[in-house]
Amino acid sequence: PPVIYRADYQPPDWRVETVSLEFDLDLSATEVHATLGIVRNGDHDRAVRLDCDGALPQTLAVDGQPVNWRQEGSRIAFDVQGERAIVTLSTRIAPDTNTQLMGLFASNGMLCTQCEAEGFRRIIPFVDRPDNMSVYEVLLRADKSRFPVLLSNGALVESGDLDGGRHYARWRDPHPKPSYLFALVAGDLVATRDSFTTKSGTHVDLAIFVRAGDEGRTAHAMQALKASMAWDERVYGLEYDLPVFNIVAVSDFNMGAMENKGLNIFNSRYILADPDTATDYDYDAIEGVVAHEYFHNWSGNRVTCRDWFQLSLKEGFTVYRDQCFSADMGSEAVKRIEDVRMLRAAQFPEDAGPLAHPIRPDSYMEISNFYTSTVYNKGAEVIRMMATMAGPERFRAGCDLYFARHDGEAATCEDFVRAMEEGAGLDLGQFRRWYEQAGTPQVQARLEHDAATGTATLHLRQNFTPTPGQPAKPLMPIPLRTALIDRDMKAHRGEMLVVLTEAEQALSFTGYARAPVLSINRGFSAPVNLDVARASGDLPFLVRHDDDPFARYEALQQLVIDRLIADIADMDGPGAAQGHAVSLDEIIAVFGDLVSDQRLDDSMRAEILSLPTEAFLGEQMLIVRPEAIHVARKSLRKAIGSRLLNQWRIVHERASSVPYSLSREARGARKIKSLALGYIASAEAGDAAMVAFDQFARADNMTDRQGALAVLASMQADQRETALDSFYNRYQGNALVIDKWFSLQTGSAHPRVHEQMLELIRHKDFTLTNPNRVRALYWPFVSNQAVFHEASGRGYELLTDLVLKLDPLNPQTTARFIAPLGRWRRFDEARAAKMRDCLERILAQPGLSKDVTEQVVKSLE
Numbered sequence: 001p002p003v004i005y006r007a008d009y010q011p012p013d014w015r016v017e018t019v020s021l022e023f024d025l026d027l028s029a030t031e032v033h034a035t036l037g038i039v040r041n042g043d044h045d046r047a048v049r050l051d052c053d054g055a056l057p058q059t060l061a062v063d064g065q066p067v068n069w070r071q072e073g074s075r076i077a078f079d080v081q082g083e084r085a086i087v088t089l090s091t092r093i094a095p096d097t098n099t100q101l102m103g104l105f106a107s108n109g110m111l112c113t114q115c116e117a118e119g120f121r122r123i124i125p126f127v128d129r130p131d132n133m134s135v136y137e138v139l140l141r142a143d144k145s146r147f148p149v150l151l152s153n154g155a156l157v158e159s160g161d162l163d164g165g166r167h168y169a170r171w172r173d174p175h176p177k178p179s180y181l182f183a184l185v186a187g188d189l190v191a192t193r194d195s196f197t198t199k200s201g202t203h204v205d206l207a208i209f210v211r212a213g214d215e216g217r218t219a220h221a222m223q224a225l226k227a228s229m230a231w232d233e234r235v236y237g238l239e240y241d242l243p244v245f246n247i248v249a250v251s252d253f254n255m256g257a258m259e260n261k262g263l264n265i266f267n268s269r270y271i272l273a274d275p276d277t278a279t280d281y282d283y284d285a286i287e288g289v290v291a292h293e294y295f296h297n298w299s300g301n302r303v304t305c306r307d308w309f310q311l312s313l314k315e316g317f318t319v320y321r322d323q324c325f326s327a328d329m330g331s332e333a334v335k336r337i338e339d340v341r342m343l344r345a346a347q348f349p350e351d352a353g354p355l356a357h358p359i360r361p362d363s364y365m366e367i368s369n370f371y372t373s374t375v376y377n378k379g380a381e382v383i384r385m386m387a388t389m390a391g392p393e394r395f396r397a398g399c400d401l402y403f404a405r406h407d408g409e410a411a412t413c414e415d416f417v418r419a420m421e422e423g424a425g426l427d428l429g430q431f432r433r434w435y436e437q438a439g440t441p442q443v444q445a446r447l448e449h450d451a452a453t454g455t456a457t458l459h460l461r462q463n464f465t466p467t468p469g470q471p472a473k474p475l476m477p478i479p480l481r482t483a484l485i486d487r488d489m490k491a492h493r494g495e496m497l498v499v500l501t502e503a504e505q506a507l508s509f510t511g512y513a514r515a516p517v518l519s520i521n522r523g524f525s526a527p528v529n530l531d532v533a534r535a536s537g538d539l540p541f542l543v544r545h546d547d548d549p550f551a552r553y554e555a556l557q558q559l560v561i562d563r564l565i566a567d568i569a570d571m572d573g574p575g576a577a578q579g580h581a582v583s584l585d586e587i588i589a590v591f592g593d594l595v596s597d598q599r600l601d602d603s604m605r606a607e608i609l610s611l612p613t614e615a616f617l618g619e620q621m622l623i624v625r626p627e628a629i630h631v632a633r634k635s636l637r638k639a640i641g642s643r644l645l646n647q648w649r650i651v652h653e654r655a656s657s658v659p660y661s662l663s664r665e666a667r668g669a670r671k672i673k674s675l676a677l678g679y680i681a682s683a684e685a686g687d688a689a690m691v692a693f694d695q696f697a698r699a700d701n702m703t704d705r706q707g708a709l710a711v712l713a714s715m716q717a718d719q720r721e722t723a724l725d726s727f728y729n730r731y732q733g734n735a736l737v738i739d740k741w742f743s744l745q746t747g748s749a750h751p752r753v754h755e756q757m758l759e760l761i762r763h764k765d766f767t768l769t770n771p772n773r774v775r776a777l778y779w780p781f782v783s784n785q786a787v788f789h790e791a792s793g794r795g796y797e798l799l800t801d802l803v804l805k806l807d808p809l810n811p812q813t814t815a816r817f818i819a820p821l822g823r824w825r826r827f828d829e830a831r832a833a834k835m836r837d838c839l840e841r842i843l844a845q846p847g848l849s850k851d852v853t854e855q856v857v858k859s860l861e
C-alpha cells in the first residue's frame with residue numbers, strides 16, 4: 001500500500017462549502033443524493049478530485065450538466081471551468097453488508113454511520129479530509145414503522161409524513177465541519193430526555209437514544225453528560241453551541257464512541273449501566289467516555305485537525321481533559337494511578353516495539369492504525385507536562401488563546417504549541433521534540449550526600465533507545481516533580497519542579513545533615529522509565545511516608561518488582577540474583593501496614609496493594625520469561641495471602657457489611673473486598689471457594705458478583721462451574737454482560753484456559769461480526785501472558801486463525817490484534833520464531849487488508 005507523508009501536505013484543490021444530502025434509507029439498499037457547492041481553492045487549473053471507497057457515483061452533474069468522470073485509484077476526477085460550481089451526484093449503498101462498520105452500516109435493524117477517519121467516502125465521493133469544512137443540510141426519508149427515529153447533526157428543521165408509510169426529517173448544522181463529523185441514525189429507538197442551561201442562559205435539549213428495554217440504564221450517562229457540560233464551562237470557560245445534544249447507543253461499533261457534531265454515537269458499553277449489570281469500573285468508564293466525546297465539541301470539532309497526522313491535537317488534548325474531569329469527579333490519586341497503569345500496559349510496549357511512532361507521526365499507510373495509545377495516552381501526557389510546567393492559570397491562558405485563535409479552523413499541533421508558548425509564557429523550543437520523537441526516555445537518578453557540608457546532590461541523566469527510523473535522538477526536556485524527604489521528620493520542605501534538559505545534570509541542596517530520601521517523578525510528571533539508585537530501606541520508607549499518593553503506589557510497585565525479578569533470577573540457581581531487593585518478610589510487613597493504614601481510603605488501598613500484572617513484569621525484562629514470571633508472582637501472592645490471611649479476612653468482612661451505594665466509601669469497600677477475596681484464594685485457604693461463592697451468591701450488584709466470579713474463574717473448584725453457569729443463565733440475552741462472561745474465563749489463571757478458549761470460540765453466542773464480542777473473548781486471552789505465550793505456540797496459532805477469519809470482515813478491528821505477535825523480539829528464539837511464522841502466515845493471505853498489511857510488514861521489519 002502507498003505511504004502517505006506528513007511533509008507532503010498540500011491544501012485541497014477544491015473546497016466544498018455547502019453540502020445538501022438526501023437519503024432514502026433502507027437496510028439493504030440506501031439511495032444517496034448529494035448537492036455540493038464547490039469552490040476552487042487557489043490559482044490553479046487542476047481537476048476536481050473526490051475520494052471514493054466502494055460508492056461510485058450513479059449519476060454526476062456539474063451545474064446541471066452530466067459530466068464524464070474518470071477513476072484515479074481511490075478517487076474520481078472531473079474537470080470544472082470557473083471558480084465555483086454546483087456538483088450533484090448520487091450513490092446506492094448496502095448498509096447491511098457493511099461488516100467493516102465504516103460509513104453507513106446496519107446494527108440490530110437500525111442504521112448509523114461512522115465516518116472518522118475516512119468513512120464518509122463510503123457514502124458518497126467527497127473531499128474527505130478534515131481541512132475541508134462545509135455546512136450540512138440533511139434530509140432523511142425512511143419507512144416510519146421500522147425507522148421512527150431519524151437523526152442527524154445540528155438541529156431538526158422540519159419533519160412529517162410521506163406516502164406509503166414513510167416519513168422524513170430535515171436536519172441542519174450551522175457550524176461548518178469536516179466530513180468525519182457527519183452522522184445519521186435511523187431506527188426504532190427510545191429516548192431518555194433531560195436538559196441543560198448553559199452559563200449564558202441557552203437551553204439545550206439532551207437525549208440519549210437506546211433500544212427499547214435499555215432505557216432504564218441511561219441515567220448514569222445522562223448525569224455524566226450534564227456534569228461534563230458544567231465542568232467544561234467552569235474549568236475551560238467553554239460552552240455548548242447548539243440547541244440539541246443527542247447521543248445514540250449502538251451494539252456493533254469498532255471503538256468506544258464518536259464525537260459527531262451534536263450527535264454522538266456510542267458503543268452501548270459506554271452508555272448502559274445499572275447496579276445489576278455494570279461494575280463500578282464500568283460506571284467510571286462511561287463517565288470518562290461521555291466526557292471525552294462531549295469535550296471534543298471544542299477540542300476537535302470547533303477546532304479540528306488540519307490533517308490526520310495532527311490527530312493527537314484533538315485526541316491527546318481531549319484525553320487530558322477527560323482525565324482531569326474524572327479526577328475531579330472521583331479521586332485524583334486513584335485516577336492518576338489508573339491512567340499511568342494503562343499508559344505502561346499499552347503505550348510503553350508500543351513505544352518499545354516495531355510499531356513505535358511519535359505522537360505526531362510522519363507517515364502512515366492506513367490512518368485507522370494510528371488511533372493508538374501513543375497518539376491518545378502519550379499525547380495526553382505531553383499536554384500534562386505543559387500544564388505542569390505552566391501551572392494552572394498560565395495553562396488556562398494558553399488554552400484560551402488556542403481556542404480563540406483557531407476557533408472554526410483546522411489546526412496543527414504546532415498551532416497548539418505556539419498558542420501555549422504565547423498564552424502561558426513558556427519557551428517550548430526544545431519541548432517540541434516530544435511531538436517528533438518516539439520511544440520512552442530513560443532517566444537515571446542518584447542522590448549523593450555529603451555529611452560534612454550537609455549537601456545533597458541530585459544527579460540526573462537521560463538516555464534513549466533507538467526506535468524504527470530514529471536511530472539517534474536529541475535531548476528532551478523532562479519535567480520531574482521532586483521532593484527530598486527528611487528521614488527523621490518524615491516530611492519535605494516543599495516540592496520542586498526539576499526540568500532535565502541536558503544529557504546529565506546535577507543539582508545541589510544544602511542543609512541536610514542526614515541524607516534525605518529522594519521522591520522523584522511524583523504524580524508521574526513525565527512519561528519516562530526511571531531508574532533510581534537507592535539504599536535498601538528507601539522504598540519501604542517511601543511507601544510508608546511519602547505524601548504524594550502516586551509516589552507511595554510507585555514505591556510499593558518497585559519494591560515488588562525488584563523482589564520478583566530477584567526471585568526469577570534465583571530460579572537459575574542460587575546467587576544468580578543481584579541487587580538489593582528487600583526480603584519477603586519486609587514486603588509482607590509493608591503490606592500488613594497498608595492493609596490497616598488509617599490514612600488510606602479503601603479505593604487507594606486496593607490500588608496500592610494490587611500486584612503488577614505478569615505482562616508488566618515481562619516489560620521489565622530484556623527477554624520475557626512467561627512461566628518464570630507466572631510462578632514467581634503466584635508464589636508471592638500466595639505468601640502475601642497466607643501470611644496476612646487474618647487481616648484479609650477482617651477486611652473482607654468489614655467491606656462486606658457496607659451496603660450498596662455509589663458513594664465513594666461504598667465503592668472503595670467493594671474494591672478492597674474483591675482484592676481481599678483474591679488474596680484469600682491465593683492463600684489457598686480451604687474455605688476460599690466457599691467464601692468466593694458466598695460473595696457471588698449474595699451479591700446485589702455486578703461489582704461484587706464479577707469480583708467473586710473472577711476469583712472463582714481461576715480456581716479448580718466445583719463452585720467455579722456452578723457460578724459461571726448461573727451467571728450465564730441469569731444474563732442470557734444481555735450482550736454486555738455476556739461479554740464479561742467470556743472475558744472472565746479467557747483472562748483467568750485457570751490451568752485449562754486454552755481448552756476453555758477453544759470451547760468458547762465454538763459457543764453459540766460467539767460471533768465475529770460483533771467487535772465487542774471478539775474483543776471480549778480474545779483480548780483477555782492475548783493479555784494472559786503465561787497462556788498466550790505458552791511455549792507450544794498454540795496461543796499464537798489461535799490468534800492467527802482469528803486474524804485470517806476476521807480481516808475480510810472487519811480490517812480495522814483485526815489490525816489491533818497484530819501488535820501482540822509483533823513483540824517477538826522480546827521473547828526467546830523458539831517463541832520468536834513461532835511468532836514470526838504466524839506473521840508470515842498472515843502476510844501470505846491473498847487480499848489481506850491495508851490495515852493488517854501495514855502492521856504485519858512493520859512488525860517483521
Ligand code: B3K
Nearest residue numbers: 116117257258259368371
Ligand atoms: N474520534 C473517535 C475515534 C475514531 C476512530 C476511527 N478509527 C473517538 C474518540 O477518540 O473520541
Ligand code: ZN
Nearest residue numbers: 292296315318
Ligand atoms: Zn477522542
